[in-house]
Amino acid sequence: SINPMEFNPDFLACMIPEVEWALLLEAADTLHLVEVPKGLTEGYEHNEKFLREMHQVLLEVEVLEGTLKCSESRGLFPISWGIPNMPLSDEE
Amino acid sequence: MCNVQEATKQLLDVNLHENWRANQVTESGPRSESEHLQVTIGATVPTGFEQTAAAEVREKLGSSCKISKDWGKIYFDISVESLAQVHCLRSVDNLFVVVKEFKDYQFKETKEEVLKDFEELAGKLPWSDPLKVWKINTSFKKKKKHKKINQNSGREKIDNGQGDKTDEKEDKKGFTNNTLDSHILDYYENPAIKEEISTLVGDDLASSKDEKDEKEETHPKVLKFRVTCNRAGEKHCFSSNEAARDFGGAVQDYFKWKADMTNFDVEVLLNIHDNEIVVGIALTEESLHRRNITHFGPTTLRSTLAYGMLRLCAPQPTDIIVDPMCGTGAIPIEGSTEWSNCYHIAGDNNPLAVNRAANNISSLLTKSQIKEGKVSWSLPIDAVQWDICNLPLRTGFVDIIVSDMPFGKRMGSKKRNWNLYPACLREMSRVCKPGTGRAALLTQDKKCFTKALSGMGHVWRKVHTVWVNIGGLHAAVYLLKRTPQAFVHPSEQDGERTPW
Numbered sequence: 242s243i244n245p246m247e248f249n250p251d252f253l254a255c256m257i258p259e260v261e262w263a264l265l266l267e268a269a270d271t272l273h274l275v276e277v278p279k280g281l282t283e284g285y286e287h288n289e290k291f292l293r294e295m296h297q298v299l300l301e302v303e304v305l306e307g308t309l310k311c312s313e314s315r316g317l318f319p320i321s322w323g324i325p326n327m328p329l330s331d332e333e
Numbered sequence: 334m335c336n337v338q339e340a341t342k343q344l345l346d347v348n349l350h351e352n353w354r355a356n357q358v359t360e361s362g363p364r365s366e367s368e369h370l371q372v373t374i375g376a377t378v379p380t381g382f383e384q385t386a387a388a389e390v391r392e393k394l395g396s397s398c399k400i401s402k403d404w405g406k407i408y409f410d411i412s413v414e415s416l417a418q419v420h421c422l423r424s425v426d427n428l429f430v431v432v433k434e435f436k437d438y439q440f441k442e443t444k445e446e447v448l449k450d451f452e453e454l455a456g457k458l459p460w461s462d463p464l465k466v467w468k469i470n471t472s473f474k475k476k477k478k479h480k481k482i483n484q485n486s487g488r489e490k491i492d493n494g495q496g497d498k499t500d501e502k503e504d505k506k507g508f509t510n511n512t513l514d515s516h517i518l519d520y521y522e523n524p525a526i527k528e529e530i531s532t533l534v535g536d537d538l539a540s541s542k543d544e545k546d547e548k549e550e551t552h553p554k555v556l557k558f559r560v561t562c563n564r565a566g567e568k569h570c571f572s573s574n575e576a577a578r579d580f581g582g583a584v585q586d587y588f589k590w591k592a593d594m595t596n597f598d599v600e601v602l603l604n605i606h607d608n609e610i611v612v613g614i615a616l617t618e619e620s621l622h623r624r625n626i627t628h629f630g631p632t633t634l635r636s637t638l639a640y641g642m643l644r645l646c647a648p649q650p651t652d653i654i655v656d657p658m659c660g661t662g663a664i665p666i667e668g669s670t671e672w673s674n675c676y677h678i679a680g681d682n683n684p685l686a687v688n689r690a691a692n693n694i695s696s697l698l699t700k701s702q703i704k705e706g707k708v709s710w711s712l713p714i715d716a717v718q719w720d721i722c723n724l725p726l727r728t729g730f731v732d733i734i735v736s737d738m739p740f741g742k743r744m745g746s747k748k749r750n751w752n753l754y755p756a757c758l759r760e761m762s763r764v765c766k767p768g769t770g771r772a773a774l775l776t777q778d779k780k781c782f783t784k785a786l787s788g789m790g791h792v793w794r795k796v797h798t799v800w801v802n803i804g805g806l807h808a809a810v811y812l813l814k815r816t817p818q819a820f821v822h823p824s825e826q827d828g829e830r831t832p833w
Contacts, residue, residue: 244711249674252713255651259730301711318725324687324716329723 246300253295254286260299264312269298370413372466373434375613376425380405381801381810382641386424389644394418403565403606408434413466417473420617423640423671429602429613430466433458438610444570448579451603454612455583463614467599470616557593559600560584561615566607576603633660634737634775638801639667642735642773645799645812650674652732657681657721657761662690664735666697669714675733677714680724687718722756726764728820734761734772740806741778750778754785762792763820770815775801777808786811791818 262280269277276294285291309318309325318327378386386407387398396409408431411419419428441447560581564573580603585592590599600615642664648654652675656664659679669677679690694714719725738757741747761772772793776782786793797812 246711246713247673252651252674252676300713322688322691324691324718326684326718327725328682328718328720329725 242303242305243297243301244303246296248293248296250286250292253292253299256299257281257285257295265298272302272304274298274302370462370465371410372413372462373408373410373431374419374616375406375408375429375431375611376419376422377405377427378407378425379635379638379641379801381799382424382638383407385641385644386422389422389424393422401606401611402609403604403611406604413469416466416469420473423667424637424644426635426637428616430463430470430616432460432463432601432612432614434612435608435610437608438605440569440608442570444575447569447571448575451576451580452583455580456587458612460588464599467614467616471598474618556588556590556598557596558584558588558590559592559594559597560603561600562603562605564605566605568607569605573603573605576605634663636663636667638775638803639664639735640671641799642775642810643668643672643733645773645797645810646733646735646771648672648675648733652676653678653730654733654735655680655726655731655764656736657719657724657734657757658736658738659690659716660686660737662693662716664737665690665714666693666712668735669694669712670697673713675713677712678717678726679714680717680719680721682718682720684718687716691716721753722760724760724764728763729766729770731764732766732770734765734770734774736772736774738774738776738778738782740776740803740808741781747778747781750781754778754781755788758785758789758793762789762815765815767792767815767819768817772813772815773810774813775803775808775810777803777806779809782809782811786813792816792820 258281266277266279277298278291278294282288282291303323304320305323307320309320309327310316311318316329318325320326376386376390383400383405387400387409390396390398390407390409394409394411394415396411398407398409400407407425441450558581560577562573562577562580564576581592581601584590584601600618602611602613602615604611604613643654646654648668652672654665654668654672654675655678656662657680659665659681662679665677665679668675679687679694681687681690694712694716698712717725739750739753741750765772774782786795792815793813794816795811796814799810799812801808801810
């Protein structure tokens with residue numbers, strides 16, 4: 242589901258550099274999301290369209306039922322009612 | 334006695350005009366006589382957080398506070414127009430308007446003389462301005478109550494329609510448990526809890542009571558009152574009951590009000606701490622501290638305490654704030670409403686707790702949705718089920734950690750804490766950002782915490798301790814700063830001793 246949230250460009254500006262793009266794109270693909278930027282472009286901080294698309298994919302899209310897959314450990318974590326269950330073992 | 338006549342006439346005047354003036358009073362603010370009225374407001378706050386509350390008052394109302402020797406109380410002056418904003422303060426439990434303060438009251442020698450003095454005192458106090466404030470305050474509450482009723486009936490409809498987040502059976506069970514098995518809830522919070530629950534669940538009762546009140550408004554109403562006396566000090570020769578009784582008797586004679594211990598309109602407060610006496614009139618009845626939580630757990634934290642702990646960490650815009658042992662989510666929920674330019678994550682290893690937290694979040698959203706009458710914004714908060722000793726978070730990702738750690742009394746055990754606390758602190762130090770990160774951790778198991786912390790000097794530095802009282806238990810909130818030292822995974826430390 243998509244839950245509308247107040248647009249906060251400052252927050253996004255801090256978070257966007259932290260994004261692991263390969264993972265984000267893979268997740269977006271699995272969820273069949275369309276308006277997802279493919280990566281950082283020059284001057285992204287001032288690109289309103291870019292920011293709004295990032296805002297939606299990072300903060301507004303909510304997975305209610307599904308599974309999270311860890312790219313490193315191959316662990317699978319179920320999501321139920323929007324809550325992921327993520328008990329990790331020591332190696333993870 | 335012209336004072337009595339004056340006071341009564343004022344009250345009668347307001348009552349007679351109540352109907353057609355009610356809207357004006359609430360919407361356009363106080364009438365011209367009280368326009369520039371300055372009053373002193375007293376507020377009760379969680380003991381230990383007086384400074385934090387004073388900071389909030391300074392920030393939101395622009396007033397400076399006086400912190401009294403009577404712990405857990407702060408005083409500040411405002412003009413009556415700001416009364417609504419005072420109710421929006423997040424760090425205060427209860428509010429009252431000061432009638433008179435005696436900094437150094439001279440008690441006579443015998444009990445009879447002291448009590449007689451109290452009786453005579455009633456007629457000599459400056460009641461009229463505080464009563465005006467009380468009157469204005471009551472009209473706020475009426476408006477709020479009507480809103481609440483609409484919220485509740487709306488909310489119930491939505492709950493039934495959507496089938497809610499968790500399965501309905503658990504949700505319903507949660508409610509029945511709360512109303513019937515109150516011994517499961519925090520024992521010291523019971524009166525506040527019962528009131529809040531009855532406001533949420535008993536809309537029928539509330540609406541019928543309100544109708545009755547409205548009918549009464551058209552005729553000049555005899556007010557019902559009670560006196561509550563809080564007394565602290567070793568040298569008093571009287572009890573709080575005696576003081577309340579005799580002072581109350583005199584108040585009754587003075588105003589011709591009716592005494593009623595349960596269904597009162599006016600609650601007069603007589604606070605005595607050694608030689609300091611403050612007479613006040615209560616402005617809140619249901620305590621503000623349970624405001625965000627509709628689904629209780631066995632050890633739910635007061636929202637005012639949650640706010641105080643968060644504020645200690647001075648959240649900055651864009652900070653990531655995590656509660657890795659969130660229980661019912663009191664702390665992150667308070668955080669997401671007050672610091673909405675930060676992102677909050679609530680996690681717990683117990684699925685029941687995480688479900689309760691998620692329920693509380695969605696209740697809050699539904700409540701605001703109905704109030705605004707339109708689709709409202711989602712909150713910057715998420716719930717996850719995880720293991721505190723192995724958090725699925727990147728190293729150094731978190732700016733602030735605020736948590737209510739298991740005391741080992743009602744949740745967990747002291748023995749378990751010996752292993753849990755060091756493991757928690759270690760994992761928290763990993764996810765917390767070196768240099769700028771900070772943590773506010775509440776615990777009653779101070780011995781265990783201090784011991785666990787002593788081995789972590791290379792990553793955590795204790796900067797402040799706030800001594801608090803949680804239902805009679807002496808607990809502490811430890812404010813820690815994350816040192817600039819990067820987290821080193823134990824496996825990389827083979828054979829090396831880390832410097833402390």
